[in-house]
Amino acid sequence: MKKSKIIEKLDKLTIEADMLSSVLNDALKQHLESTEDICSISFLSEKIRKKFRKIRALF
Numbered sequence: 761m762k763k764s765k766i767i768e769k770l771d772k773l774t775i776e777a778d779m780l781s782s783v784l785n786d787a788l789k790q791h792l793e794s795t796e797d798i799c800s801i802s803f804l805s806e807k808i809r810k811k812f813r814k815i816r817a818l819f
Contacts, residue, residue, distance in 0.1 A: 763819065766819060767816075767819045770812070770815060770816045770819060771816065773812055774809075774812040774813060774816050777808055777809050777812040778809055778812075780805075781805040781806065781808065781809045784801065784802075784805050785802050785805060788801055788802065
């Protein structure tokens with residue numbers, strides 16, 4: 761794979777990770793009552809988002 765195609769794919773995956781994190785956070789706020797569950801899952805989704813950004817920064 762060419763470097764530009766890898767970067768393009770990483771950009772797409774980063775955007776998708778951002779969207780999925782937002783959807784997950786919105787769904788959690790609507791359906792879960794336990795603050796601890798929301799905080800821990802939100803924390804994990806944010807870690808996923810940050811990992812994609814770090815990988816993207818390598819290119």
